[in-house]
Amino acid sequence: MSEPIDLLISARWVIPVDAGNTVLPRHSVAVRDGRIVDIVPTDIARERFHAHTEKQLPDHALLPGLINLHTHAAMTLMRGIADDLPLMAWLQTAIWPTEAKHISSAFVRDGTLLAAAEMLRGGITTCNEMYFHPAAAAEAFDLMGMRSVIGITTIDFPTPYAASADEYLSKGLAARDAWRGHPLLRFTLAPHAPYTVSDTTFQRIVSLANELDLPIHIHIHETAQEIEDSLKQYGERPLERLARLGVVDSQLIGVHAVHLTPAEIQTLARHGAAIAHCPTSNMKLASGIAPVAAALNHGVTVGLGTDGAASNNRLDIFQEMRMAALLAKVSTLDAAAVPAATALRMATLDGARALGMENEIGSLESGKWADLCAVDLSPFETQPCFDPVSHLVYCAGREHVSDVWIAGQARVLGKQVLQKADSELLGLARVWQNKLGSRFD
Numbered sequence: 001m002s003e004p005i006d007l008l009i010s011a012r013w014v015i016p017v018d019a020g021n022t023v024l025p026r027h028s029v030a031v032r033d034g035r036i037v038d039i040v041p042t043d044i045a046r047e048r049f050h051a052h053t054e055k056q057l058p059d060h061a062l063l064p065g066l067i068n069l070h071t072h073a074a075m076t077l078m079r080g081i082a083d084d085l086p087l088m089a090w091l092q093t094a095i096w097p098t099e100a101k102h103i104s105s106a107f108v109r110d111g112t113l114l115a116a117a118e119m120l121r122g123g124i125t126t127c128n129e130m131y132f133h134p135a136a137a138a139e140a141f142d143l144m145g146m147r148s149v150i151g152i153t154t155i156d157f158p159t160p161y162a163a164s165a166d167e168y169l170s171k172g173l174a175a176r177d178a179w180r181g182h183p184l185l186r187f188t189l190a191p192h193a194p195y196t197v198s199d200t201t202f203q204r205i206v207s208l209a210n211e212l213d214l215p216i217h218i219h220i221h222e223t224a225q226e227i228e229d230s231l232k233q234y235g236e237r238p239l240e241r242l243a244r245l246g247v248v249d250s251q252l253i254g255v256h257a258v259h260l261t262p263a264e265i266q267t268l269a270r271h272g273a274a275i276a277h278c279p280t281s282n283m284k285l286a287s288g289i290a291p292v293a294a295a296l297n298h299g300v301t302v303g304l305g306t307d308g309a310a311s312n313n314r315l316d317i318f319q320e321m322r323m324a325a326l327l328a329k330v331s332t333l334d335a336a337a338v339p340a341a342t343a344l345r346m347a348t349l350d351g352a353r354a355l356g357m358e359n360e361i362g363s364l365e366s367g368k369w370a371d372l373c374a375v376d377l378s379p380f381e382t383q384p385c386f387d388p389v390s391h392l393v394y395c396a397g398r399e400h401v402s403d404v405w406i407a408g409q410a411r412v413l414g415k416q417v418l419q420k421a422d423s424e425l426l427g428l429a430r431v432w433q434n435k436l437g438s439r440f441d
């Protein structure tokens with residue numbers, strides 16, 4: 001008697017992302033009630049299971065859905081609005097004025113729909129989000145069926161979204177209450193950065209994080225200027241100040257972490273804090289190269305993020321895997337720094353670990369959610385294929401993602417996003433481009 005299951009996906013290679021960097025040739029993943037129930041050789045799976053739906057992936061790698069550990073989803077609507085500037089000039093002359101003029105819950109909802117479609121089609125099944133109007137972002141991720149960890153954003157200056165830190169927090173907490181119990185949505189506390197958040201606000205955030213058991217997601221040590229300014233203003237480096245305020249602990253996700261001393265890497269390791277490494281954004285804003293190989297060697301969890309589409313300008317974790325691997329090699333002059341399997345782990349299991357979700361997502365294991373991404377390695381540009389993990393990092397790209405599932409539900413089939421028509425998404429992008437106004441119209 002064969003066992004009834006909902007879905008059986010049979011692939012040329014199943015890549016579970018386990019401790020031994022295993023690649024399982026001609027294996028199948030069995031899914032029931034949204035979770036993985038077994039991973040077995042395909043010839044055994046056919047006898048063992050009776051599946052409601054079967055999917056054959058004869059030339060594909062099947063891997064855990066990718067995790068984007070830092071993004072500002074709605075910034076898709078500002079993609080390409082201001083390039084070739086360093087961080088503070090980019091924020092102060094272009095991004096913050098545009099946000100002050102245009103940000104609304106409709107902007108965030110529409111921009112997040114667009115971002116979710118882009119991420120899903122690129123194999124990303126979970127993102128760690130930080131932006132204004134988290135309730136609107138939650139609505140968009142829910143509509144797209146995408147797993148998301150949404151930031152209760154706080155910044156100590158007024159915007160059209162909120163007038164004070166208290167208002168940012170109360171609006172974010174209300175969004176968390178409204179979406180409590182949702183199977184795909186969770187929340188973090190997301191103070192923007194040490195240079196935009198006061199000690200008093202950090203103290204409030206730390207007590208909320210402890211009370212509600214929420215991670216803290218924050219930009220840290222992104223530029224050398226940030227550190228100089230902090231030394232002038234507080235007489236402390238930002239991380240020192242955050243440690244004093246109790247922000248640095250095992251639930252901290254520090255984004256960028258470009259400028260770290262060896263002692264600061266040890267501080268992060270000692271507290272069990274994680275880094276969201278955003279190599280493309282760090283290169284494009286000329287922030288620097290994060291010491292990722294050293295952080296990994298000290299046991300710091302390092303996941304990968306895209307940052308927003310206005311500083312990248314893609315929400316593409318395949319690109320971030322490749323950049324993370326290549327930057328680590330060239331900056332250490334060690335070709336073995338961040339090998340392909342490590343880059344893939346950073347984009348999957350380590351991202352899950354940073355979010356405290358390593359028992360639920362990030363690898364293919366019985367009992368975990370069936371968040372899966374299939375990559376077609378049949379085209380001539382990915383042939384021959386001696387090692388699918390090598391190809392995922394150094395050769396293939398998001399354009400090779402064919403199918404994506406979240407909790408066993410198909411979100412992309414045959415490269416087509418299922419939840420929204422492309423024409424509707426393109427219409428939203430056009431409306432906002434007209435509102436923001438192109439330089440060339």
Ligand SMILES: CSC[C@H]1O[C@@H](n2cnc3c(O)ncnc32)[C@H](O)[C@@H]1O
Pocket residue numbers: 072087091095096099130131132153154155192193219222281307308311
């Ligand atoms: C308070 S919502 C998030 C806030 O962050 C801005 N932002 C986008 N990218 C970066 C970055 O790389 N460093 C610092 N701040 C960034 C975004 O525009 C929003 O204002």
Ligand SMILES: [Zn+2]
Pocket residue numbers: 070071072219255307308
């Ligand atoms: Zn960011």
